Amino acid sequence: MADTNDPSGMKWRIATRAIHGAGGVDPTTGAVSFPIYQTNTFAFKSAEAGARIFAGEEEGYIYTRIGNPTIQGFEKCIALIEGGEHAVAFASGMAATSAAVLAFCNPGSNVVVCQPVYGGTHSLVNDVLPRMGIEARMIDALDIDQVQDSIDDKTGLVWIETPANPTLKIVDIGRLAEVTSASDVPIVVDNTFATPCFQQPLKLGAQIVMHSATKYICGHGDAIGGVLVCPEDFIETIRNDMRREMGGSMSPFNAWLLIRGLKTLAVRMERHASNALKIAEYLTGHPKVERVLYPGLPDHPQHEIALKQMTGFGGMVTFYIRGGRREGATLMNSLKLCILAVSLGDCDTLIEHPASMTHSTYSTEDLAKFDIAENLIRISVGLEDAEDIIDDLEQGLENI
Ligand SMILES: Cc1ncc(COP(=O)(O)O)c(C=O)c1O
Incomplete structure (x- = not known):
């Protein structure tokens, strides 16, 4: 399907987006492979410029946990191929998952989880979140008509994985969006198994997509990473509170390997x-x-x-x-x-x-x-x- 939000304005399709979406040829050197900025920190042009960048009055890089051009290249590409506004890269799929949950939950909140899900996700919601006063409400992935009954004013999000790990159950994302439309609880889809090549949950009514980029996006079993694709409304919380302050950022080297993985996805x-x-x-x-x-x-x-x-x-x-x-x-x-x-x-x-x-x-x-x-x-x-x-x-x- 052709969309309009690619950098060229040429309505690229998905394979083209995955190859060129991180950015074009490097304008400084002509490098075709996306440059890796393997640095922890970035020099400011002056003390005043540094203060302006910290205050958000001027664009600029500060420190790689907060932002890095290679990581941003990966984020731009994945947002483009998922058809989302923004993406935030994390050190692993679980770092992205816990960030998504904590972005929308406080003590007293609950999450509705359509089962089954990856074992680590199950353990996070069942064993770790209860210690923080967050309740997990389990629904069979096939009973999505019951999801709305489990949602109340304390529900932070609905979590689904489709196809689900390991039984490959399929959750009807469009139907789920319909049955939950009365509440404004975000639906988060773990799209690791399908990849954006085969399924684009945001177009079906979900609000957030999560990937363990470790898997198909990487493709070669040599880099761990995670990513959340989200709309403008959520970007500040996810990027600043959940990544900058919680600290589970991706490394530039892994972002570089994942950009390379995307090219052949x-x-x-x-x-x-x-x-x-x-x-x-x-x-x-x-x-x-x-x-x-x-x-x-x-x-x-x-x-x-x-x-x-x-x-x-x-x-x-x-x-x-x-x-x-x-x-x-x-x-x-x-x-x-x-x-x-x-x-x-x-x-x-x-x-x-x-x-x-x-x-x-x-x-x-x-x-x-x-x-x-x-x-x-x-x-x-x-x-x-x-x-x-x-x-x-x-x-x-x-x-x-
Ligand atoms: C479907 C799914 N989601 C999330 C994860 C967690 O990802 P990571 O291992 O990158 O933290 C996994 C890991 O196997 C997975 O299979």
């Missing part, structure tokens, strides 16, 4: 998705597999919603292996190509066991309630030849 996502579909189709009907979950498969319970709000279905595939944890462990221990590791969105295929790894912070009851069973395996399908991934899974499944 669109083409990588196409390959992740086509490989994932092949893996999902291979696993479907395999005698040692009970059930496969991939939003692109017609039998996914929310396939119709996925079709409505996504332009691609991503690179994550989960499946329930026949048997239990032991059979899953045998498979994972037998693999020669797929790497037994958490994280996702890398070039390399990664495989893990959510119940004992990424989602081990869930209680036994919550694991059961949100279908994160002992026999659930999650694959982040990489960019290798799909046939090689399939061959590896085949030899691993034969070992069971």
Whole structure:
């Protein structure tokens, strides 16, 4: 889709925006690769100029925790491809998540969380926030009509993750925006799994987008980062209170790696998705597999919603292996190509066991309630030849 808010005014599409959105050729040197400003602090032209910059009367850089040109290049690009007004980069996805929550909550507030979510997010809202007097209200991602009933005048925000980690449940973002329209509680969408290439939540009625940039945006498994994309109304609180004062800023080097990652995001996502579909189709009907979950498969319970709000279905595939944890462990221990590791969105295929790894912070009851069973395996399908991934899974499944 063509939009108008790109720097060229030429209505760039998403792959072009992701490549050029951080800024063009460096005007001083002609460098084509975005410059890295690996500095902690910035010299002022005079004592008076420094005072004016601190007072907000003059533009200028002060100190990298507060702002840095490389970090701003990354922020500009991600805001552009998500179709948002502003972006604020953080040291990790969890730093961005906690900043979003604390920006809208005080002691006595509550957050409504559509489950499941990444285990770290679950632990933040269930274990950490209650210590600050902030209550977490859990809703099944499929019961969004109930979200409005959980909202009251103390609700700070509604948090959703779609597709959700690890069960790939899909939340209907447009419908959620409709059912919550009576309140002005912001909807925050963790868009890590879909990326802006496949889903743009702000266009569907959400107010804020969060990314663990560590994942597909980085793409190569070599930089941790997070980002919030938000409207003008929230930028002061998020940038100043939540990042400048709380201090979870991104490093310039990571911002530089993430700008580089963004340049290939669109083409990588196409390959992740086509490989994932092949893996999902291979696993479907395999005698040692009970059930496969991939939003692109017609039998996914929310396939119709996925079709409505996504332009691609991503690179994550989960499946329930026949048997239990032991059979899953045998498979994972037998693999020669797929790497037994958490994280996702890398070039390399990664495989893990959510119940004992990424989602081990869930209680036994919550694991059961949100279908994160002992026999659930999650694959982040990489960019290798799909046939090689399939061959590896085949030899691993034969070992069971
Ligand atoms: C969906 C999702 N959101 C957020 C996070 C947290 O991101 P980070 O590890 O960059 O702090 C993760 C990490 O795995 C994730 O999978």
